[in-house]
Amino acid sequence: MNAALQGIADAGHATHAHTGAWVAAQLRQRISDGLLPPGTKLSEQTLSEALGVSRNTLREAFTVLAGESVVQRIPNRGVFVAAPGADDVREIYRVRRLIEPAAVLWGDVPAGALDAMDVIVDKARAARAEGSVAGMADANQELHKALVSLSGSASLDALMEKVLAEMRLVFHAMATTPDFHGHYVERNAALVAQIRNGQREEAAAELRRYLDGAEHELLIHIGAIP
């Protein structure tokens, strides 16, 4: 049995409203944390035994995760943890480059939203100070999620969440994880300041340049651009 699956069965086992949804959540977490790296095959028999659920219920969870593109289903071959490639990275940034600046430009900023973003920026600075790449990555994702949430739309929040989950898969697929985020800590801070000053258009334009650069850097690192 895969070591990453050990102990899943022990975690809170009270009767769950929807067992299928619970199984999906467990797998989503394990995948997001990198315990189940991209490309890993998720065997029905192994997993159903490890999780203590029937194959049917597990397949329901697979259907949920496949709908979220967390997992790829190949007919008669099985289910694999999604392994995003260069095209997926480009698609991720197409989405981000559209909804993030749009939320900055047209979203309304509720009281406290900017303060919350400042807290996130401080968290990123603290992580940088102690050299925590993971901490910076988390803070970065948190900030960009907060930007999209200016839209006030749950659907866009969900789309952004899906996109960021795919970003985590991209990072997990990389052999070495250099510090992409260090460069962006202060750029994020400047962005928040611009929004606070009401310079929406400038912030949106800057954010688009920012995302262009980030995409380019990432594509170079995964070898899609020489």
Added chain:
Amino acid sequence: MNAALQGIADAGHATHAHTGAWVAAQLRQRISDGLLPPGTKLSEQTLSEALGVSRNTLREAFTVLAGESVVQRIPNRGVFVAAPGADDVREIYRVRRLIEPAAVLWGDVPAGALDAMDVIVDKARAARAEGSVAGMADANQELHKALVSLSGSASLDALMEKVLAEMRLVFHAMATTPDFHGHYVERNAALVAQIRNGQREEAAAELRRYLDGAEHELLIHIGAIP
């Protein structure tokens, strides 16, 4: 058996790669066409017999459709065709008001895209000339889908498709279906002309006003605004 289900079993029955996906497609179609109106209960036993599939496979289809918000699942109560309310309408327009103008503003316009839009506008005019409300509604949805596709993003296309499907449910839920779209035919045409002229910012701003008005009109009609 519900009359809307008659004949489903007869439609092309060759072995399907994924029966669950096929069942989901059948139901999605029936719901989108209004044969299964919002609020309809989808009984597992009835449907599994009508479609000639097992309850397990049907439940897999339900999981897919629930993930698309086409259907609402209430634990131990069953599955119902989604019945969007005023809040859902507001959410729909939050999304549209963000991604449509953003695609107009920042998308790149591939050769032929504008001509394709002109064709759609002509289709809308023809539908209006012969008084076909359904024809105008279809053309309208097609045009706005084309606007979002300027983004070049499959994810945003999918989100727009989901949103428009929800819009159809809203219309199906209305007792009377007045002509919302007649007013917008020429406004759509003007929008395409602005894009053709390179007046992106003006087009985006106009589109936002347009969507504001449409949301307001719809909310009034469903009685959410006095």
Added chain:
DNA sequence: GTAAGCAAGATTGTTGAACAATCTTGGCGT
């Protein structure tokens, strides 16, 4: 007469087993 409470029936949630279809693996022969 109405409302609360309860029992019987129906529906959903989950499991286990079974079988067909397809894929993978290993050995075989050329």
Added chain:
DNA sequence: ACGCCAAGATTGTTCAACAATCTTGCTTAC
């Protein structure tokens, strides 16, 4: 080394069963 074929393993789908929950209709008390 290469292709081919049979055996085993895995997935796709169905069926049957049972527990948990909901619905319905009846009874009973006030």
